[in-house]
Amino acid sequence: MRISVIGVGYLGAVHAAAMADLGHTVVGVDVDEAKIAALSEARAPFFEPGLPDLLASATASGRLRFTTDFAAVADADVHFVAVGTPQSADGDAADLRFVDAAFASLLEHVSPGDVIVGKSTVPVGTASRLAQVVAERAPGATLAWNPEFLREGFAVKDTVSPDRLVYGVPEGEAGARAARILDEVYASAVAAGTPVIVTDYATAELVKVAANAFLATKISFINAMAEIAEVTGADVTQLADAIGHDARIGRRFLNAGVGFGGGCLPKDIRAFSARARELGRGDSVRFLDEVDKINLRRRDRVVELVREECGGLEGVRVAVLGLAFKPHSDDIRDSPALDIAMRLADGGAVVTATDPEAIANARRRAPQLAFVESAAEAAAGADIVVLITEWPEFTGLDPEELGALVSHRVVVDGRNALDAERWRSAGWRFRGLGR
Known part of the structure; x- marks a missing residue:
């Protein structure tokens, strides 16, 4: 099929490359010239496993190209809108300026019979509003809403082989036709038996934010249990193992630690709460405010642990393992x-940080930190080691070898990802969250 993808940030770039890999002819459009230039040369502007190879093969085949010219979408029949919806600068609500701008530019070039497919995460009610805009400015085109459920680090797999497909479509033949076209777009996944849920706009919008809200709640729940475990002497990891055997609960995402971050969960649950308040149903999701607070408290707890172990922060040499969320x-x-x-640096600590992929991004955000390329370099002469992102490069470290590099064998495991007994046996003072 002939497809356009409007917005080629994280979601859009992966979607465009994956659609081309599935055999469709795809054009990606964005106003960011630098991003378009990089993608046109098959260079991913961000790290995502598998994406560079996908970009290289798809662009070489001629099925994938990128441009800043919106007129290029006129050759497509299906148009995916995948622009970002960041948190508003003055509140918790989602900023829909980029979505509205994308639709305004796109609608100048669509034709009757085209299907416009929203993939951006938006407040419930947005699709219904945009459907009216489409009807006014592009008569004969149809709007569908097809939320994404990508996991960073697994986005290519999740696009090519999703665990479910959700289509929000209007009633009547126009909606039925849009669903049939989306079945063609995702033909390989449909043929593989992927569950397909065809529903209305509002439900499709809610599926995405409800899934994120549930996941965030599950993570914050086990972190709340970690807070109780820390004052009672319980072990939250064993607690999670025990309750995780209950099929109604499950063990996945019951890992206590520093909590969630990234570009989705935090801003999406805040936007969901803001939208619920606008609808007069703020009480229905008021628990999400506490979910957010619990999540942020775990960051405070790591700083407290470092302060406890070192008798303060001023001048303490801290090796931070992990920068990406x-x-x-x-x-x-x-x-x-x-x-x-x-926060550690602001408190007076001398922080040396490392990450396999996120150093360049972190350096732009936090130039006051010292960055090195390896855990060994970060740990050299350190008073305390803090593991915060559970990269295999860090969870697989040998405590004996690392112990030969530090000034003091003290480690704070912010993800409960290390073997506590192994580290203690190597002479380390070990502090986990809720353990």
């Missing part, structure tokens, strides 16, 4: 790791 990513948006590193 999660492993297999270079994303530092609302990263607990970078936030903690900056």
Whole structure:
């Protein structure tokens, strides 16, 4: 099929490359000239495993190209809008300026019969509003909403082989036709038996934010249990193992630590709460405010642990392992790791930080920190080591070898990702969260 993707940031670039890999002819459009130039040369502007190879093969085949010219979308029949919806500068609500601008530019070039597909995460009610705009400015075109469920670090796999497909479409034949076209777009996934949920606009919008809210709640729940464990002597990791055997609960994402970050969960739950208040239903999701507070408190706790172990922060040499908000990513948006590193430095600590992929991004955000390329360099002469992003490069460290480099064998495991007994046996004082 002939597809356009409007907005080629993280979501859009992956989607465009994956669609081309599936055999479609795709043009990606963005106003960012530098981003378009990089993608046109098959260079990913961010780290995502598998994406560089996908870009290289898709552009070489001629099925994928990138441009800043919106007129290029006129050759496509299906148009995906994948621009960002950041948190507003003056509140918790989502900033929809980029979505509205993308639709305004796109609608100048669509034709009757085209299907416009929203993929951006938006407040419920946005699709219905935009459908009216489409009807007024591009009669004969149809709007569908197809939320994304990508995990950074696994985005290529999640696009090519999703665990479910959700289509929000209007009633009647126009909606039925849009669903059929989306089935063609995702033909390989549909043929593989991927569940397809065809629903209305509002439900499709809510599926995305509800999924993020549930995940955030589960993470903050186990972190709340970690707070209780720390004052009672319980071990939150064993607690999670025990309750995780209950099939109604499950063990996944019951890992206590510094909590969630990134460009989705924090801003999405805040936007969800803001939208609920606008709808007069703020009480329904008021618990999300506490979910957010618990999440942020865990960052405070890591700083407190370093202060406790070192008798203060002034002049303490801290090795910070991890800067990205999660492993297999270079994303530092609302990263607990970078936030903690900056708080330690602000408190007077001498911070040396490392990360396999996120150093360049972190250096732009926090030039006051010292950055090195390896855990060994970070640990040299350190008074305390703090693991905050659970990269395999860090969780697989040999405590004996690392112990030969530090000034004091003290480690704070901000992700409960290390073998505590192994580190203690190597002479380390070990502090975990909720352990």
